[in-house]
Amino acid sequence: MTQPVRRIIHIDMDAFYASVEQRDNPALRGRPVAVGRSQERGVVAAASYEARPFGIRSAMPSLLAQRRCPQLVFVPPRFEVYRAVSAQIHAIFARYTPLIQPLSLDEAYLDITHPLIRRASATAIAQEIRAAILAETGLTASAGISYNKFLAKLASDHNKPNGQFVIPPGAGQDFVAPLPVGAFHGIGPATARRMNALGIQTGADLRAFPLETLRQHFGKAAAFYHGIAHGEDNRPVEPDRPRKSLGKETTFDQDLRHEPDLSEALRTLAEKVWTGCEKRALSGRTITLKLRHADFSQLTRSLSRQTPVRDQADLLQAGLYLLRPLLPLQKPVRLLGITVSSLCGPQATGGAEQLSLLPAT
Known part of the structure; x- marks a missing residue:
């Protein structure tokens, strides 16, 4: 029996955090808005479409954003509101399919190969979902429709904001061919640079590389890269996709230079992370410490254990174990x-505890 062609929709809310703020405060509409803190150590969490022509983007330092756009309005984030709106949006998705894979609060994949509500096409379902989101939340969304996840995500960026785009069966390879590999979901900046150094600039260039040659340079990931260059992606939409990690980080108002200050900051972070672990009945066997210096250089240190973290004190001890070899600091930490x-579950066992330091990344 022939399997039906999959129909995948990728929904991506338009400038989600900033759009919620503009919805709730009419005085912000039509103005360049950044969600984040405007102070010296602030970072832009999201930018409205009015701010983007100035080059304002997420993760940009607030002071740089302010210099680029002096009229930029900063609004503190309200994550409890964003989570509530996201829940509304996911309730709309659930009317059409149980196969929903959230990527974040503002985007998700939907497999509507066998929809709960029949419509003439996947395009019609995407239009209906976007109309329901607008009617019930006052916000706009963009959609990409295709026969796999990779192409659906590419398509959702093609007609933003408040639009949708279809890549039909058979058209994926041609659509991918002229695009820069750095625009592909699943190929990060570092991998894109490595590909560029090999002469791989576009999807067509990537397709021209034999799979075995790609394996020599990219290992296990080569099969995925080879597939997407041909417009292929067999990954299913995973509604119950397991969480891979739990973590917290903080940017300090003033750079830290001394061990007692860093230890106290680490204590606070460990408490927050372990609270999240307890809430989800999870623990883990790998602990990673991340430091970003005042000059924005960054390092990480990790350790792996045979037994999971037992409690908050155990997590703090592991963090301090990773921190101490870095002292005294060569550069202040921001x-x-x-x-x-x-x-894993907090009660998982694996024999006697053993630490193994992994290389920095």
Whole structure:
């Protein structure tokens, strides 16, 4: 029996955080808005479409954003509101399919190969979902429709904001061919630079590389890169996709230079991370410490264990174990973070505890 062609929709809210703020405060409409803190160590979490012509983007330091756009309005984030609106949007998705894979609060994949509500086409379902989002939340969304996840995500960027685009079966390879590999979801900046150094600039260039040659340079990921260059992606939409890590980080108002200050900051972060672990009944076997220096250089240190983190004190001890070899500091620290990964149940066992330091990334 022939399997039906998959129909995947990628929904991406338009400038989600900033749009919520403009919706709730009419005085912000039509103005360049940045969600974030305007102070010296602030970072832009999201930018409205009015701010983007000035080059304002997420993760940009607030002072740089202010210099580029002096009329930029900063609004503090309200994540509890964004989560509530996201829940409304996901309730709309659930009318059409149980196969929903959230990527973040503002985007998700939907597999509507067998929809709960029949419509003439996947295009019609996407239009209906976007109309429902606008009617019920006052916000606009863009959609990409295709036969796999990779192409659906590419398509959702093609007609933003408040639009949608279809890449039909058979058209994926031609659509991908002229695009820069740096625009592909799943190819990060570092990988794109490595590809560029090999002469791989576009999807067509990537397609021209034999799979075995790609494996020599990119290992296990080569098969995925080879597939998407041909417009192929067999990954399913995963409604219950397991969380891979739990972590927290903080940017300091003043750079930290001394061990007691860093230890106290790490204590606070460990408390927050372990609270999240307890809430989800999770622990993990890998602990990663992240430091960003005043000059924005960054390093991470990780350790792996045979047994999961037992409690908050155990997590703090592991963080301090990773921090101490870095002291005394060569450069002051502006950001500190700690993450637990290789997640499992907190009662998992694996024999005697053993630490193994992994190389910095």
